[in-house]
Amino acid sequence: MHLTKLQNRDLVAVDKINSKINVKVKYYGAFRKFGDDIEFSVPKESSIADIKAVIQDKLNAKSLVQSSVISNEDSILQDDYILNDDATLSILPPVCGG
Amino acid sequence: MWGLGTMSKQISVNISNEILDIQDAYNFVCDPAHGAIDLFIGAVRNNHQGQNVQGITYDMHDTLSRQSFEDIAKEACNKWKDIKIYINHYKGDLPIGGISIIIAISSTHRAESFDACRYVIEEIKKRSPIWKQEHYKYGRSSWLPGHSLRQESNG
Numbered sequence: 001m002h003l004t005k006l007q008n009r010d011l012v013a014v015d016k017i018n019s020k021i022n023v024k025v026k027y028y029g030a031f032r033k034f035g036d037d038i039e040f041s042v043p044k045e046s047s048i049a050d051i052k053a054v055i056q057d058k059l060n061a062k063s064l065v066q067s068s069v070i071s072n073e074d075s076i077l078q079d080d081y082i083l084n085d086d087a088t089l090s091i092l093p094p095v096c097g098g
Numbered sequence: 099m100w101g102l103g104t105m106s107k108q109i110s111v112n113i114s115n116e117i118l119d120i121q122d123a124y125n126f127v128c129d130p131a132h133g134a135i136d137l138f139i140g141a142v143r144n145n146h147q148g149q150n151v152q153g154i155t156y157d158m159h160d161t162l163s164r165q166s167f168e169d170i171a172k173e174a175c176n177k178w179k180d181i182k183i184y185i186n187h188y189k190g191d192l193p194i195g196g197i198s199i200i201i202a203i204s205s206t207h208r209a210e211s212f213d214a215c216r217y218v219i220e221e222i223k224k225r226s227p228i229w230k231q232e233h234y235k236y237g238r239s240s241w242l243p244g245h246s247l248r249q250e251s252n253g
Contacts, residue, residue: 032241068246076162093241094243096245097187
């Protein structure tokens with residue numbers, strides 16, 4: 001009985017590790033030189049900081065990514081915001097409108 | 099051609115890829131009880147830090163830019179009572195002299211409209227997700243550096 005409980009818990013943990021979500025990040029401003037957007041998979045419950053780390057690795061644009069923020073269609077998301085489902089996001093570099 | 103905006107009796111905000119219309123701004127803020135209208139027009143200039151500029155491309159996050167315009171306009175309405183605000187920002191390519199933004203604000207007396215107009219343009223420059231790509235001779239271009247939204251989002 002005890003063994004069964006452990007196995008179930010382990011299975012849930014393995015499921016969590018294996019569970020991936022698809023993320024699309026749209027480019028604006030200085031990121032446009034890399035295309036319109038980027039798509040990749042990350043583990044479920046990844047944070048916005050994790051998303052930025054992936055983009056930073058893929059683009060080799062550390063300074064630009066670190067000075068940028070990630071948003072959805074409604075608001076800017078903080079670095080500790082957790083993604084549980086597939087998401088379409090935007091990466092917003094420093095702004096200069098007007 | 100398209101426009102993306104919202105309008106109330108007091109506030110009109112818009113994003114457009116059509117030539118911005120100064121008369122449209124005047125018509126919105128014109129009010130028989132208001133004796134002052136302040137008009138700010140942003141225009142593309144032909145030089146920047148020693149570079150000969152040929153034109154500018156404006157890129158925007160449409161929904162967040164429009165939301166920021168509404169937020170800033172509402173803040174201005176709270177700070178300065180009984181004003182009307184019109185904001186329209188261009189998206190796309192503009193030649194030298196092209197109008198990138200029009201802000202018009204009317205009020206009973208001039209002080210409120212001057213102060214509110216300055217507030218609105220300065221906040222847009224700091225907070226609205228808009229980017230400029232300058233174009234130079236021989237096909238060269240550059241995205242201009244700006245204000246990081248990290249500080250804004252972290253309060």
